[in-house]
Amino acid sequence: MADRVEVGFKEGIRDALGEKTKKRITDNLALAVAKVATIEVYTIAGELSAAELQEAAVGPLSDPVIQEFSINRPLAKSFDWLIEVGFRPGVTDNVGKTAREAIALLLGENTGERKIAVYTSRQYLISGKISQTDAGKIAAGLLANDLIERHQVIAAGDFDLNCGLPAFVPQVMGKDEPQVTHINLAEVDAQGLLKISQEKLLALNLEEMQAIQAYYQNPAVIKARKKFGLDENTTDVELECLGQTWSEHCKHKIFNSKIEYTDGRSKLKIDSLFKKYIKGSTAKIRKTKGKKDFCLSVFVDNAGIIKFNDDHNLVFKVETHNSPSALDPYGGALTGIVGVNRDPFGTGIGAKLIFNTDVFCFASPFYKKKLPPRILHPRRIYEGVREGVEHGGNKSGIPTINGSLVFDERYLGKPLVYCGTAGIMPARLNGKPTHTKEIKPGDVIIMTGGRIGKDGIHGATFSSEELHEGSPVTAVQIGDPITQKKMTDFLLVARNRGFYRAITDNGAGGLSSSVGEMATYSGGCEIDLSLAPLKYAGLQPWEILVSEAQERMSLAVDPKKVDQFMALARKMGVEATAMGKFTKSGIFHARFGEKTVAYLNMDFLHDGVPQMKLTAKWKAPKNAEPTFAEPANLNKAFIRMLSRLNICSKEAVVRQYDHEVQGGSVIKPMVGVQNDGPSDAGIVRPLLDSMEGVVVAHGICPRYSDIDAYHMTACAIDEAIRNAVAVGADLDHLAGLDNFCWCDPVKSNKTPDGEYKLAQLVRSNMAIYDYTTAFGVPCISGKDSMKNDYAIGLTKISVPPTLLYSVIGKIKDVRKAVTMDAKRPQDLVYVIGETLEELGGSEWFAEHKAIGNKVPQVDVKKAIKKYRALHKAIQSGLIASCHDCSDGGLGIALIETAFAGGLGMNIDLKDVPYRGKKRNDYILFSETASRFVVTIHPKDQGRFEKIMDGSVLNEIGFVAGDGLFQITGLNGKSIMKEKISNLKEAWQKPLNF
Amino acid sequence: MARKVKAIVLTGNGTNCEMEMAHACKLACADQIDIVHISELLFGEKRLSDYNFLNLPGGFLDGDDLGSAKAGANRFLHARIAGSSEMLIEDLLKFVADGKLILGICNGFQLMVKLGLLPALTGNFTKQSTTLTFNDSGRFEDRWVYLKANDQSPCVFTRGIDTVYYPVRHGEGKFVPESAAILKEIEKKNLVALRYCEPTRAIAMDYPANPNGSTNAIAGICNETGRLFGLMPHPEAFLHRTNHPRWTRETLPEEGQGLAIFQNAISFIRGKDF
Structure with a gap:
């Protein structure tokens, strides 16, 4: 009762x-x-x-x-x-x-x-x-x-007004009857293997299943297994463990595949995109930087680590949580943010978390057409995701200082939910460097934090598939930020006292991944699944191993320190359980009580997955060029552009995130005279007694993928760097994260255009290499999510290939930072960078239902020169405001600069350095990369121009005190005159709910 | 020699502003500042009686799951100190009876109100008579607000303050008294130390200047001795001019306006009236 x-x-x-x-x-x-x-x-x-x-x-x-x-x-x-x-x-x-x-x-x-x-x-x-x-x-x-x-x-x-509703207890009615199924794979044919993979949601292909089949026929393997009561049969525990470890999500099989790429003219053989382009570019940059290399740990841990100063390191990671957010936007997004929190927290010896960033890609919340089955309305996804990240971020006491909302109808099938977190750690602790991991055989495996339930089972494999009819309900988890906060409070104390040797998080794949990966440091492990603390009875051993129940970290603890560790956990009200020990046996050994339930060679578990072989064929698309005429009056055009979802204000969302907890806020997401202008990047001071700041920014331009994912990627990298430079970051101390969200690029019956999509991926990687090496901004970590498709019945929706490039950097003295709002009447308005007729994939073309072909292309040499000069001008205190030109181009950047400052502006378009068809709308809305709008005090004009010498820039007007935004067109006539208050209203209205 | 200021900044179970609150105490030159996890009090490793300035920082005690700071207040009322028959609340009430200072910010204010430490009109410090509930907007918001101090208030923390500008960051900050009589009493005794105001200094009755719909624009209250003070806005989030949302466009002193609250507390403890 x-x-x-x-x-x-x-x-x-x-x-x-x-x-x-x-x-x-x-x-x-x-x-x-x-x-x-x-x-x-x-x-x-x-x-x-x-x-x-x-x-x-x-x-x-x-x-x-x-x-x-x-x-x-x-x-x-x-x-x-x-x-x-x-x-x-x-x-x-x-x-x-x-x-x-x-x-x-x-x-x-x-x-x-x-x-x-x-x-x-x-x-x-x-x-x-x-x-x-x-x-x-x-x-x-x-x-x-x-x-x-x-x-x-x-x-x-x-309704019975006297009795109301009866009490109902939604209890899990499980019984503890642990069972292990043994499966003989020896005689199973190809179809049978695939059936096993499908039915168990392993998401493994035939070749992979066959590799597993072959493993169990190896006499040496069988002999070793027999000592522990196993035989040539695989156990369900092992199969699940392999499924998780070998999942696309965990092993990045597409990124590590052998690819034959052709663009029609030449052919290229690529042995792992990841090794060649991502790791390759970072290695090259580090070599070039030599003694100035600030990277400490790249691609080997849960997050990347760079130096902040001599005494502190920065840790940064961005993850995606797309598939769960499609099914349960609130829980999916909440888990996304508290999940990525554990990445920097579980990197090296563990970092204190200092900020979050979020980028969401949705279909329009005003979507009016009929929804395909199992798809939630985009507005519901928008509100649920927003709230999930609010609860996850705010309740964890981590400021959300940067982010974006990106809209495209193709995100209807799967929304993209990028969540990022940075941390700071002392460079050395208890006499040892903090950015590396070490585990000794004999160290005790301890799991701490929340308990294990059926939640999040098959999360890793599920996200390695498209959203389909049978997508599992258990893949959805709901995070608990307070349990996690209590755990991180405890673990930071334990870290500082040297109570543990190594730490990692339990994310995708649960214990099988966390303990499995940690075991590579010592060379093996032995874990007893029956010791795991459970939320309720009725979990099978394989479920305990792969559950992705949240708020858990795994640790390696020196046996001599176990008692101290446990005592502190008890005192601080955090559950911690010793589950076994790390070994050097070369074996991933899992028991349930005394009985062995998994006995896998570490080599096979981690390196046994066969390399995929794929082909990629690039053929540049030919989109129709739009034919619309230049509008005579641009007032209306501006109002329409300002109201576009990719341009309009996101303040209602931003305000619901705490962006200044921890007390170090320097550049907030909203700035300007009424605290409502859109900031280009975020800055915080993580050390309150220092003026050194951390800068974070990002770039994302998926629309350009409709023309060429190479330039989409180049523009995203440039946009991220440009945003960081705009507030005052030093180009020479910037590191990046690449987060790919692609549609399935493997050719199959389901994906006949897989070769093209893979070619887009190859080209995107080529751009990562070309532009990060040119800018000297290394990728330090990243992630790929490769199956962002929806396929039910005859409907297939694939997301546009989307790369989020995030950068983290440093500003030596935050008091030099610059915001984007115009400061004073009579200040001079400059545009830095030449504008080209590059409207392919632009918001202006999209407003006319067109894509076009002339996608913006980054001229990296010129960009670097501009960025260095601008940085010098900012350091010299010459820049009153600086705003980057991105979605909507120069026109939008100018208006935002004006109304954020509560001031008007007079602009003459004939002064804008421009090459292309002479159209006012093209000059205003072209999205050419590497450009800024800056305002300066007239007295600084000489010094400013001298510092910028060698880069294309020009004075194009002045800031006006009359609150009017006025533009003179190429023909010398007024083409635009509007009160900034009206323009701001149009910009603020669409998403103000 | 002046009296030593010994500040304790309490944390744990979802509190998250302890670092900046401790930093504020440091900048205001407290002699000793300890960030103490509540488990250290509950295990008797640290004692409230060793301090004279208790800081209750912002955050989400127990996730604010039962209403802001409700579960946190429940813990204060019912938790026992391990290995003794003492209750935590007894130590807290002794701290109050000794005339020591307590400052609650945001979730700390919510905790004080729900415990009954504020306004404690009848001198009963464990009877709740006011509350802080959901903002009229129904949403959490981070925005900066102007605040006007009441120069008639006995509050020792707001002495000499005229108007200040701090951020609010809460979903449950609407001040509601139990009855009109309670409100009248609070006003009569000048226990309202801070009110939301417009940039023009006029009392703010409307959103967004009054960010949550608080009765009489109440942003912070004290008890009759002025030694217990709670407020929803975050003075500890404005310790340096670069915290100000418009620092790049306004001429501001290096020191942030939030420091005054802590300086007042600390000079009061050092003074002869303590």
Whole structure:
């Protein structure tokens, strides 16, 4: 028997959540309702007495000033429809967990033998004349996600006002009956192998399955296995372990494949894109930099590490969490951010986390067409992802200082959710460098943090596939930032006291990946899965090994320090469990109790995956050139451009992220006279007693992939660097992260154009090599997500090949930093960089439903010269404002500079250095790379021009105090005159919800 | 010799502004600053009685899962100090009775209010009479706000302050009193130390200058002795001019406006009235 405590607001107290829900019903579903009220429901199992229930309700569960409560009787009174939403069994219920802990503390010793559990749900009481169908639509389409939540819709007339709803306990009814299945692969034919791969969601291809098959026929292998009670049969534990370790997600098989590439003229054989272009470029840059090389750890750990100064290192990583966010936007994105937090945290000896960055790619939230099956409306994804990252970032106390929202209809099939985190670590700790990992045989394997459940099983393999009918529900996890915060608080203390030797996170692939990868440092491991702390009974050994339940880190602890480590964990209220030891046996050895359930050669596990062989064929697409005429009056054109989703203000999202916790905020996401102009990059001071700053920026331009992914990539790299330079970063102290989100580039029946998509990937990698080496900005880490497709029935949607390039860098003295807002009337406006007729893939062409062909191309030599000179001008204090030209080109950069400063501007287009067809709209909206708009005080003109000597730039107008934005066209006539307030309004309106 | 200022900055279970709050104490020249995890108090390794300035920083105690700081307040009320019969709340009430200073920022303010430390009109420090609840907007927001100090307030932390500009970063900052009588009492005793105001200094009743819909634009309150003070905005987030959102366009002193709160606290402890 369980009891229900319901908590609602007292009469006359505003129900902000209810009001917000009402607004969402109106905005998202176009249904009119009069009122929505909310009631929080706590279902408490554990036989509490009436007095105890009363105490819990009065105490932690309700606020006596504004709330009322009821016990085992409904609070709901006047409404037309009642919708109650609660979790399905086994889904992470953070509030329930906190309530259970609070009640346990309240009862203290009186708890006795009782097992208290609390499950939360929420009631929405809707008043309004809507039909049953509409009420159902609100429930399923807005309030509940049926994958993880259950809901009830009850009409007022059917509701028992005396009894309300019965208490329902969504408990996982599992029994502990651990079983290991043994499978003989020897006689299985090709079809059978593929069937096993499919049915077990291993996502392994035939060649890989055959490699596994062959392994189990090796007499030496069989002989060794027999000593531990195994034989020539594989166990399900082993198969799952291989599936995770060999997944595209973990092994990057496409990036490591052998590729034959042709562009029609020449042929090229590539043995691993990753080795040749990514690692290759970084190695070359490091060699060139020589003594000035600031890289410390690249590509070998969970995140990249560079020097910040002599005493501190920076750690940076960006991950994607696309597939889970498609199914459950809130949980998927929340897990994305708290998941990537653990990457820098588990890099080297572990880093303190200093900022987050987020980039989301969605279809339009105003999407009106019919949705294909299993796809959530983009608005719902937008709101869910936004909220998930809010809770993940804010509750972890990490400022979100940089990000973007990118829109394209093709993100309907899979949204892209990039989450990044940086950390800082002392360069040395307890006498040892911090950026390396060391594990000795005999070190104890300890898992700490959360418990293991069925959540997140097959996450790694699932993200290695397209979203399809059978995509597993268990792949969805919900993060718990507070459990993680408690764990990271504890681990930082343990780190500083030298209580552990090495640390890594449990992410994709769970223990099989974390322990499996750590074991490579010592040369083997022996782990007992029966020791794992579980959320509930009923998990099989293979599930324990591969579960991706969140908030867990794995550590290697010197046996002499285990007691100290455990004592500190207990004291700080964090669960920690010794699960075995690292060895030098060369074997990944997993037991369940005394029984061996997996016994795999480390070599085979990590290096046994066969290399894929693929072909790539490049043929440049020929897009139609648009034929629209130049508009006579550009006022309207500007309003339309400013309202485009890729250009308009993202302030409503930005404000909901804490961007200044930790106290070191220097350049915020929104700047200017009214704190609402769009910043180019973020800067924080991670050490509060120092003026040294960390700069973070990014570039992303997926539209250019429709012309050539090579230039898309070059532009993304340039944009990231340009943004960082714009606020004052030093080009010589910048490092990058490459995050590829591609559509499946392997030719198959499902993907007939795989060779073209692979050629796009090859070209993107070529650009990474060419441009990072030219700029001297090395990739230090990265990630690829290769299956961003949707395929159900006849509908296939593939994302445009998308590269996010993120940079992290340094500014020696943050007081030299520059923001993008115009500062004073009469300041001079300059454009730095020549504008070319490069409107292919531009926002202006997209506004006319065209793509075109003349994609912006980066002239890297000129760019470097400009960036160095501009940096010098910034360091000399000559730059009043600096803003990069990106989406929407020069025109948008000028307007943003003006209205962010609350000032007008007078611009003469004939002064803009330009080559191309003489059209005002082309000059204004071409997206040529490597350009800036800067404003300077007239007295600094001479010094500024001298420093910039050798780069193309020109004075094109001045900042005006009249609040008018005016442009004189090429013919000397006014082509634009508008109040900046109107322009700003157009820019702020679209996503202000 | 002046009295030593011994500051404790409490952290753990979701608190996340402890570093910058400790930094503020450092810049304001406290003699001793310890960031203490609550487990150290609960295990008797550190004692509140060894300090005279308790800092309760911002964050999300227990995720604010049961309402902001609710589970945190529950812990303070019911947790026992390991190996003894003492309750943590007894140490806290002794700290208050000794006339020592407590500063709660954001989640720390929410904790003080939900414990009953503020405003504690009847002198009962464990009876809640006001609350901080969901913003009228229904959303968490990070934005800078102007604040006007009440020069009639007994608050020792806001002495000499006229108007200041700090960021708010919360989803539950709307101040609501239990009754009109309580509000009247709070106002009568000048326990409102800070109010949200417009750039023109006029009291801000509307969003966004009043960012959460707080009754009477209340942003921070103290108790009758002025030694316990809580506020939703974050003074510890403005310790240097580069924290100001418009530092690149305004002429500002190097020192941020947030420091004054800490300097006031520390000079009060050093002074003869302590």
